[in-house]
Amino acid sequence: MPANEIKVTSEIGRLRRLLIHSPDGGIGKVIPAKFKEWLYDDTVQLSQMRKDYNDYIKLLLYFLDPEKVELVKNAESEGLPKDSLQYDCYKPDKSTYFNSDKVLDSQYLLSQILHDDAVKKQIISAVCAWEGTGFRTEKKLLSIQSPFTLAKVLITGILHDENGEDVYIFQPLPNFIFTRDIGITINDQLLLSNAATPARERESMLMRFISQYHLFKGREDALMEVSEPGNYFLTSEEDQSAYKISVEGGDVMMIAPNHLLVGCSERTTAAGINEIIHTIFKNNKTGIEKISVIKIPRHRSVMHIDTVFTQVKRNVWVLFGQFSEKYDALSKDKAFSYRHLFLQEGENAAQFKIEIYRFYKPLNVDYDATQNYQCDIQDRITGIESLLHDISVNDFNVKPEDVKVIYSGDGVFPYDEREQWTDSCNLLALKEGVVIGYDRNEKTIQAFENNGFTIYTPEQLFELFEQKVTSPDDLENVLIVLHSSELSRARGGAHCMSCPLLRDEI
Numbered sequence: 001m002p003a004n005e006i007k008v009t010s011e012i013g014r015l016r017r018l019l020i021h022s023p024d025g026g027i028g029k030v031i032p033a034k035f036k037e038w039l040y041d042d043t044v045q046l047s048q049m050r051k052d053y054n055d056y057i058k059l060l061l062y063f064l065d066p067e068k069v070e071l072v073k074n075a076e077s078e079g080l081p082k083d084s085l086q087y088d089c090y091k092p093d094k095s096t097y098f099n100s101d102k103v104l105d106s107q108y109l110l111s112q113i114l115h116d117d118a119v120k121k122q123i124i125s126a127v128c129a130w131e132g133t134g135f136r137t138e139k140k141l142l143s144i145q146s147p148f149t150l151a152k153v154l155i156t157g158i159l160h161d162e163n164g165e166d167v168y169i170f171q172p173l174p175n176f177i178f179t180r181d182i183g184i185t186i187n188d189q190l191l192l193s194n195a196a197t198p199a200r201e202r203e204s205m206l207m208r209f210i211s212q213y214h215l216f217k218g219r220e221d222a223l224m225e226v227s228e229p230g231n232y233f234l235t236s237e238e239d240q241s242a243y244k245i246s247v248e249g250g251d252v253m254m255i256a257p258n259h260l261l262v263g264c265s266e267r268t269t270a271a272g273i274n275e276i277i278h279t280i281f282k283n284n285k286t287g288i289e290k291i292s293v294i295k296i297p298r299h300r301s302v303m304h305i306d307t308v309f310t311q312v313k314r315n316v317w318v319l320f321g322q323f324s325e326k327y328d329a330l331s332k333d334k335a336f337s338y339r340h341l342f343l344q345e346g347e348n349a350a351q352f353k354i355e356i357y358r359f360y361k362p363l364n365v366d367y368d369a370t371q372n373y374q375c376d377i378q379d380r381i382t383g384i385e386s387l388l389h390d391i392s393v394n395d396f397n398v399k400p401e402d403v404k405v406i407y408s409g410d411g412v413f414p415y416d417e418r419e420q421w422t423d424s425c426n427l428l429a430l431k432e433g434v435v436i437g438y439d440r441n442e443k444t445i446q447a448f449e450n451n452g453f454t455i456y457t458p459e460q461l462f463e464l465f466e467q468k469v470t471s472p473d474d475l476e477n478v479l480i481v482l483h484s485s486e487l488s489r490a491r492g493g494a495h496c497m498s499c500p501l502l503r504d505e506i
């Protein structure tokens with residue numbers, strides 16, 4: 001596998017390379033007054049979160065880069081109990097960092113590109129301009145010699161000053177652990193995010209640099225961006241809010257080689273989706289021929305579609321049952337311009353109304369030559385289960401009677417809602433049928449057991465791997481449950497904490 005190979009054509013093919021970010025010091029500085037703005041709902045005990053996240057990394061290494069497992073095991077056993085040094089092997093700025101080319105930390109990649117002086121200047125000016133800092137701060141940043149330290153400062157916003165004290169120079173990025181949201185691999189192309197809120201805009205910016213100067217170096221034309229048109233600033237405030245473009249990766253799923261799912265949500269706007277549809281259909285290299293758009297309520301509890309459902313196997317899904325079509329009474333079709341499609345019916349989250357539309361790539365049309373091409377909505381799908389059935393049957397050749405939907409909290413109120421809130425529906429597939437979730441979602445876990453899945457904690461699995469009782473290749477129908485009391489407080493699960501770069505084809 002070449003060290004820079006990037007290609008994803010499904011949500012469940014065996015995972016080979018991904019981008020993550022270990023919880024950094026910025027998370028330990030989140031304060032209640034900033035919850036709303038920084039998209040947190042609670043403070044987090046950083047030390048515990050790190051321990052639980054390290055299990056996640058170790059698990060990823062067992063599956064993706066087993067040679068590095070020895071390294072982290074040795075480092076862990078050398079450290080004294082409770083000695084934080086034992087965890088240094090997980091930190092991208094330490095000399096003992098595990099440094100895998102399959103489990104990549106965005107902070108490490110950032111430090112790599114900061115070795116180049118011209119890139120360093122460009123990134124510092126961009127970040128300082130964006131954060132509105134003065135020239136003094138810019139000079140201070142330029143004077144930091146170690147790229148590893150600088151990468152950390154650019155992410156945490158915390159500088160260790162001359163007196164040895166931590167000072168804020170700009171806001172931290174406590175959501176950078178959710179690498180899912182900053183970019184989406186579509187075949188061998190990358191769609192960059194355009195964050196919905198200022199709290200995450202610096203993340204989008206850093207990802208732009210990381211992908212341009214590292215992941216896609218020499219292949220920059222594989223990067224897709226969506227942003228407002230140049231004359232956007234001329235439009236009225238009202239139009240600006242209607243045409244505002246934002247796209248976050250939790251709303252985009254590369255579900256099958258020719259099929260993309262896009263959520264219209266609190267974070268991804270209708271105008272953003274309009275741009276995605278055109279950008280993707282114009283780019284033949286994506287291989288995408290159909291795009292299904294799922295409109296969910298604009299509500300914090302379901303900020304992206306991956307908080308509502310994720311795929312487990314070709315024929316198995318996990319879904320938040322309150323969004324089941326059994327609860328829906330869809331209105332009759334109307335004629336629409338899809339740009340306004342999702343804004344028509346008000347944004348009353350309490351209605352919890354799901355709408356699904358499918359767009360097909362126009363055939364025999366020279367997309368480039370056709371300005372303002374309108375692609376037709378060809379299908380309207382009645383609800384999420386119908387969509388999931390359609391994908392299993394038509395994209396994966398599953399027999400209709402074999403499709404299974406497992407519900408959050410086993411579909412029982414109030415567990416469905418409680419567990420959806422702590423990411424019961426947000427699972428990451430390491431391979432088909434082997435997924436990572438959270439241990440706190442007990443009723444959902446029970447539902448998985450009832451459907452023939454075996455449940456393991458990371459420790460149990462590490463033990464079984466060590467004793468060679470089983471191996472990542474042998475596992476089938478398994479839900480691995482991470483300790484989650486702290487991780488879940490940041491409001492994202494394993495799906496959010498991963499940006500897949502390479503998966504085997506299904």
Ligand SMILES: NC(=[NH2+])NCCC[C@H](N)C(=O)O
Nearest residue numbers: 039178250304490491492496
């Ligand atoms: N793909 C996801 N569901 N990401 C979850 C992001 C959670 C983060 N606290 C935010 O509000 O932005």
